Amino acid sequence: MNIGEKLSKAITEAISDLKLPDSAVSLEHPTEISMGDYSCNVALGLAKKAGMKPKELAERISEKLTEKIGQIPEVEKIEVAGPGFINFYLSLSFLGESIKAILADEKFGENKIYEGKKVLMEYTDPNAFKVFHIGHLMSNSIGESISRVLQFSGADVVRICYPSDIGLHIAKAVWAIRKKISEIPKDEDPIDERTGFLGKCYVEGTNAYESDSTAKKEIDEINKSLFEKSDDNIQAIYKKGRQWSLDHFEQIYKKLGTKFDRYIYESEVGKKGIEIVNNFIDKGIFEKSNGAVIFPGEKYGLHTRVFINSAGFPTYEAKEVGLNVYKFEQYKGVDESIIITGNEQNEYFQVLQRVLGLIDEKIGSRTKHFGHGMLRFADGKMSSRTGKVITGESLLKDVEKLVWEKIANRELSNEEKQDISQKVAVGAIRYSILRQAKTGNIVYDFSKSISFEGDSGPYLQYSYARAASILRKVGAVKSDFEIKNDNFIARLLYRFGEVVSRAVTEHEPHHIATYLINIAGAFNNFYANNPILDSGEEETSRIALTSAFAKVMKKGLWLLGIEAPEKM
């Protein structure tokens, strides 16, 4: 039982001893540490029922609590404050024990909220023949972090990527490629050159589709041929381009540190989607309309959507139906199936969820969609004028270059510099995405998103590297110490597990990001004001504190999908 649970239990008992009505006990950490480590507001809620003033009631409960737990070593004092809060101040001996627990327990911070549960996580989902854009970076960062937080909470997580490798967008690209056969890069050319060519062709095809009716007709033909695999020539171009894209994406995942367990391609699930949709026309879920098969969402207060178009091909909608049913066939005993996409798809996913529920109640209720905010450009005009589109990959490269410049003069091998540049760049980008709630939009400001100061990933990594540097200078961290002076960092470190629990319950990694910034600030403050090495009788406890901080920071960064370099 951790300290929070201990206190809650004692409060519940005190309330019962005083014959007060049952009340849910919630503990929180006051914003100001001067108001205690934990605070409880039961007296405020119970006052009316008990017919007492909140403050008097708080005093009564507080007296009872002092009898019960006032003498245990964890609690230094209990105070009533403000309108009727009961505040708990933890003792230095508790802080010392909590630091020892962090050092000794490799599983510190983990919880069992998802123990024995299986969770499918689908995220990133790039499109073949198109660039890996910043939206994919967002989906990847959020999905990877939630995956890790779930694992940390006991879940069996299956990471799934659903790349789009069929559909009109591919036909557009293929159409343009056929117009410029002579310009096709060779297989030996650098991969980003090859995929860059594909991306350019996609843009050309898209423009032609809108402005040129002949081209539109041709592209529709190609689309048909792609579904039917009816033209060897088109198939050859398609297969080559598809593979280039997928290889390229794989490189990016590797750099980001995501390892998918399973790829399910869009081209695999269309047939299944059509079958399912057709099977449910008779049951009244889908309807035929103007030659297409639709889901009449308006009946349910949702959008009406086309699932099979009038040419007989599955739209995105039918493919998603196929995909999500397929997932549950492939993996047994799934408790949650989570999909991360941009929030422009929110309403569409409401339709999908309703459809899935009508097809199979279990699949519908266990499938959850989280739409993340969009990334927009602070200087959108400039990027369109110069034609420079910032892709996910170019962003990674640009940031890596900046880090490299920053560490150019350090005494590190080129290999180390390369490694650090990559880790810090990924840290900067992932953190800038994960520092805020996932629904919020991010206004993309280049200088800010790669800022290495203050509220940033590199600041966290730097704090870790500083601690690591000290620890390199000492031998084993000793555990025979007492904490004799109060310090803020110790009052934060034991809370790590609570923060993770909240993050997993809400599927919100930014709680961890916020927490890490707090402990990094506390550590840097501690570091700036207290010598650690050669600090006399304080040395052992300060080294232990440094080591505990480093452990928590490293775990926390891992949960965000960010590596903690020993040097930078």
Added chain:
RNA sequence: GCCCCUGUGGUGAAAUGGAUAUCACAACGGUCUUCGGAACCGUUAUUGCAGGUUCGAGUCCUGCCGGGGGCACCA
């Protein structure tokens, strides 16, 4: 037109219905520059507007205003 999301210092964000609204950036001023300066300390708010619920509202409800997104054969 209908529906969904959103509005917090100059800027970007945080805050399980709780106390004096927290953090970072920018600005200004300072520390230190002997454990790694990507550091540390200090100074800057009518939570869009108006009602309501509550002992208590940035948070919940209603209306209005502003921003973003979606609404039949794209993904």
